[in-house]
Amino acid sequence: MDWFYIIAAGIAAAIQIPWTVVTIFRVRDKKANPWALIVIWIVVPFLVYWLSFILGVFIAVFSLVWQLLNIIYGKKPKAGDWMIAFICTLIIVVCILPLINILARSLSDAEALMRSEVFLWPKGWNFDAYKRVLSDAKFTWALAWTAFLTVAGVVLSIFITTIAAYPLIYDNLKGRAVINTAIIFTMYFGAGTIPMYILLNDLNMLDTWPVLLVPYCLSVFNMIIMRSFFYGIPDSLRESAEIDGAGPVRVLVSIYIPLSTSVIATLSLFYAVGRWNSYTDALYFISNKTYFPIQLLLYNLLKSLQSIDPAQEVVRTPGLSETLRMAAVMFATVPILLIYPWLQRYFVAGVTLGSEKG
């Protein structure tokens, strides 16, 4: 019965603690009565304990009946499996429903959207929004520019990650511990935004496009993943190559890189996703709109639409902005959603490696 009590306590705490925190603030702002705290700590445990107890009794009775039925009909009890599958299905629905809804909205008629009729299937099929988005020069430029940034960034990052990770697998590299510590320390302690801004200002890099590639091109965590993968390649390969007269660089190029395509693919995905999805660095360091990546463009679109008052919205084509935005969102999302399932096996292994050594 222990787990039952623990779950009950966990549920009680999960409700009580946030509720208490919120209530304390509300009491401070004179929006709630202090007695609410007492209610939280008496009524909530009461409800949770006794309701969960009743629920527990119900479950116990149900499972007893179920097992009896199974004994009668001679099957093994598999109710749990179906229940878990059911829960997973629910979670899948929660994950995927928003995207389907967005897709349906982007393909719908603007007026149907305004009548809030669109649920999971588009009403009044048309591709106008996509056409309009694609005919918008700023948007297409941002797409192409971000694609370039992503490809260039991935190449640069993978290069620098590889040459940082590879020497560190040599046990007898002098000063390895120092270099290792110096690199890993930066993972735990960063200077922060302002010093970085000052540095880029001193380097005259502000508002130039390399600022989107260079400052964050090496992720120490990814470096550790790659290093762990390199560790996994047997030393005997390296030693036999060295006996044949190959130097370290030769070994890297002709043994390690061919063997670690999977981890390179994974890290490319990580870097690409990071570059494609990030808008912070552009927001911080770039003011020239030509260099805005797609996410920042979308962000500005989002904010400008949020601040428009409804009256003005009516003057413009009602609901059209929404379909447009949804179409833009699809453009910014779909490339990565198309890629990641194919790399799933690799990135799972990559994350696991990183967690083991990190």
Place this chain on the structure above:
Amino acid sequence: MQEKTHSLWETGAEDSRFQGAPVSQIGHRLMCLAAFPGVPAAALLVILKFGGYKALLSAIITFGVLCFICGTVTSALRIKWGLGGTYVDGVTLNYNGGFKETFLYLLKTRLLSLLAMAVIAPAALLLLFGLYTGTASIADFLTEKLPFWVGLIVSGIFWVLLIVIGLALLAAIVSPTGFASAAVNRFVYRRTSPAGMPADPNKSGFIGNFLHIIVPRIMITTIPVTITLMTGLIPLRQHSEEFMTRYLSLYGNGNKEPAMKIWTMLQNIVHRGFSVLDVPSDTRDPHAYPFYQETTTIIWTAILLGIAFLVLWPWYRYRMMKWEINNTVVDGYQMVFKARMNDYFLQWFAQGFLVIITLGLYGALGFFRTSMWKFRVKHTHVFVPASAQAKRDSYIVSADELNMSWRAKLRSTINATSRGKAKSYFKRYWTLYALLVIPLVYILIFKYIPMLFIQIGAKENNIVFSIWDVPWAKNFGFEHFITAFDSTAFKQALRNTLVLNGLDLVFGFPMPIVLAILLNELAFKKFKRFSQTIFYMPHFLSWVIIASLSLQLFNPSSGLINMFLQRLGLSGIDPFNLPFQWVIMFVFLGVWQSAGWGTIIYLAAITNINPELYEAANVDGAGRMRKIWHITLPGLRPTIIILLIMRMGGIIGSDFERPYALKNTIISNWSDVLSIYVYEYGLRGQKYSLTASVGIFQSVVCLIFLFGANALAKKFGERGVM
């Protein structure tokens, strides 16, 4: 005869161990606590329905009786189970008491102590009653029949008695077992024995027990109460003034001067000490009477109560534990408690802090007690007489073998082999250094040089001149810290960061574990792979996209969720305009985005669990929940700890993209976290120094949390991150 403290295998803590799982402890505690919420709720209902003293009284009595019985059951179980799960120096302790006997004994002693209390209580109540209501008649009597000074002395004694006995009464209420614990300890140790042999009783006598167990208990209960009274939760002053005015006015003839002088002096003390919710507002001069200000009073009360419960309490527990164990003889062997006070404190705070933030209060208490038991047993050793030493020496492993670590062996081997190759080393491996040049230069420029620029946080706000030429800020460079901590915006940002990260921790941290276990239990393999793919999907969406999605989904008129709610006939939600709903949405979206991705690590850890364990469990007929609880979760424990440490490191750090994409001006009071503060005040408002100092604060707190959590984990024998 020479005697020395001794551990059997000379490996220290290894052989004093505690083998019970926390589960029983929690179960027993919760069984008791389960009675708790129901009874007062029922009492409340009765009072609301019928009202009046009788209902209140009956509620209190029912509550008291139930808590008393449940508490006694729990104590008996805990003693039995706690001592039964204990190894000291290779010797199993046995508890021979039996549940029934222990329960009855505890019940008996506790009832006796309650009876003793019942004798004191009426007297104290009478006194209190007399002083608060019958003051006038007593005073009349005193002033008419007796001379002035006698009256003053007698009333002074009354006051002392009021305080002392009132507090003693409170002590008795707060700690009904106080008087019984000495007896209980003797009983417990008399029934404890290694390997089932009858044990020698606890050596300590009644007086020693009284001094070491009862006195600290009274202190721990009375000191906070005294402090609370002194700082003013009870408006005593009014009563005392009334009392004295009446007293003095009745005492018509004779010289009032000396009495007035003394009384004014006393009153001054009382004024300053006893605070005063009923002082007229014009006399609240904070300089003359610092305790007059209500906020000051509350703060002082909180501080002093905090000291009492955070310092005095562990101090008393430590003292008591040490006394108990040092006075225990089991089968002729003396037990020794070797823990230092500061270790105990560390354990106390660490455990309390960790469990309270990770679990609810109810589970936390159980875990807390378990860890305290572990601590107690870890530091308990057996004091072995020299005569017994020889018998045990035959078991002892060669100390050289134990002391030489495998690292040392490995290092000596490596040194021996690598020395010969040293000459051709650089010739062979210079290319490695050449490869490292680019990354190291990168790291130096973009990671370490900014660290030099951190100094702007302590300098005047200036970005035009070189940072080295800018003068230092006022207040020894702490000017900007002071400004930040004075500003509402920063405090708000700090609060929001803590609240949002805390909620993320509470809800976002356990979700991947639950999901991973669910996925692991999923019997249909293809479906499992499919769900994994879908679960990972939200991780690949950027926060701008998610913000767009949620703006659409939560739209009050046309959003999917509100459409759904409307069809169910429920009222709609509007999280982008209501702060509370926004916070919930923020946390939910965080869970939605990262829970699936987080399962990768846990799933990998699950695959590393030895499958034989599951097979054995199957043979034993364990159900799904049992397997999860006893195999999967313990297998995930190191991973959970490491990820929790990393999370702790980030408790004050703040992501920028998520809140910045989701925020808007309406709820910005709740969404502006530290990173947004840095962006808006620093980069946009050009207050570089101010925000750089905020950044320093953030980084340092992060480091402290990280190292602290890491050290804690190591302290509890877990593998840390460093």
